[in-house]
Amino acid sequence: MKLESLNETIFENIESSNGKFSKHFHDTYTIGLTHDGKFQSINQNQTTLSYKNSTRIINPGEVHYGNSDSWKYTNFYPKIELLAQIHEQVYFEKKIPIFTKHIIEDMTLYHLLLNFFLSAYENNDKLLMESNLINAMSYLIKNYTDTTRDYSGLFDDKLIVKNSIEYIKDLLDTNISLEELAMNSNLSKYHFLRVFKKQMGLTPHQYILTQRVHKAKELILSGEKLSHIPFSVGFNDQSHFIRNFRKIYGYSPKELQKESNFILYK
Structure with missing residues (x-):
């Protein structure tokens, strides 16, 4: 069964990446796991290394780039609407969560996201996939949201x-x-x-x-x-x-x- 909140969301699972990534951004969030290897990530002019079992978070519109070395990773690109909806379910207020911690070393978060990714790639039933999604995103929002923005489109202030x-x-x-x-x-x-x-x-x-x-x-x-x-x-x-x-x-x-x-x- 189709999960509407994930409609048009892109997932990618990369076995090995070596090389440079040029400056770019996404209109969506980027939420990814490093399974092995190393990634030197430059985000908001700060350089951070991502190692095995770490989580990588990029807010919509943030310019980032970096260098990969035998980097094995999984990414997905959830829309602003999805995280705003989950924020509303947690705090009864529809806001856009903003994360300032770019690389997160948290095994609980890693495994929650991994469970969600596996259920998506294995095309599990809707209930399991949505439960895994909410468990992972609500944990991320509750533990790592630093500030929020009004839900009116992230680029409206520009x-x-x-x-x-x-x-x-x-x-x-x-x-x-x-x-x-x-x-x-x-x-x-x-x-x-x-x-x-x-x-x-x-x-x-x-x-x-x-x-x-x-x-x-x-x-x-x-x-x-x-x-x-x-x-x-x-x-x-x-x-x-x-x-x-x-x-x-x-x-x-x-x-x-x-x-x-x-x-x-x-």
């Missing part, structure tokens, strides 16, 4: 570039120019570049590349033909697409298409 973000999403498959983005925000190109980088932590170009790669990953997992995807998300050629995809995810689009250890929960 008023100057909000219209540009929507503009980019609407025209992701086109050749968007800096002049278009600046005019859309009623700013000079110079001022727009400074404001966007300050608020988002990425240049407009880096932001657009990241969004294109995220969209491509969703299309691959939904069954779209690999040959059609680069052009449908705005890349001009296959090599440019593959290079940027690997920089963000650490594996190629073809690996994602072939392997059974990736899930788009639908």
Whole structure:
């Protein structure tokens, strides 16, 4: 049976990763487990090492990157709505939990998340999967939430570039120019570049590349033909697409298409 709260949520289980990840972000949370190896994670300009049996938490919109060394890990990318719902169930108030501790050494949390991941990958029944999800997320929220935000969309406080973000999403498959983005925000190109980088932590170009790669990953997992995807998300050629995809995810689009250890929960 389908679990509605996980609709369109991506899971990934990687046996071994070696290499660098470029600066990027996700509109969702990133919640992952390191099973073996090592990952040097740079998040919010702080460098932290993730070792075996640790949990990694990244808030929506946080720019991060890093280096992997024989890194075996599992990730999933829950939407803001899901954690806000569980926060409401725990505290009777719908808020967006924010976590400042990036790498968490807590075996109870590790095993709660591992149980949830296993039930998702084994396609267990709805009751077991949802119970494991709530047990893991409520433990995380109760023990590691440092602050909360009002449930009104995480990017609503970035008023100057909000219209540009929507503009980019609407025209992701086109050749968007800096002049278009600046005019859309009623700013000079110079001022727009400074404001966007300050608020988002990425240049407009880096932001657009990241969004294109995220969209491509969703299309691959939904069954779209690999040959059609680069052009449908705005890349001009296959090599440019593959290079940027690997920089963000650490594996190629073809690996994602072939392997059974990736899930788009639908």
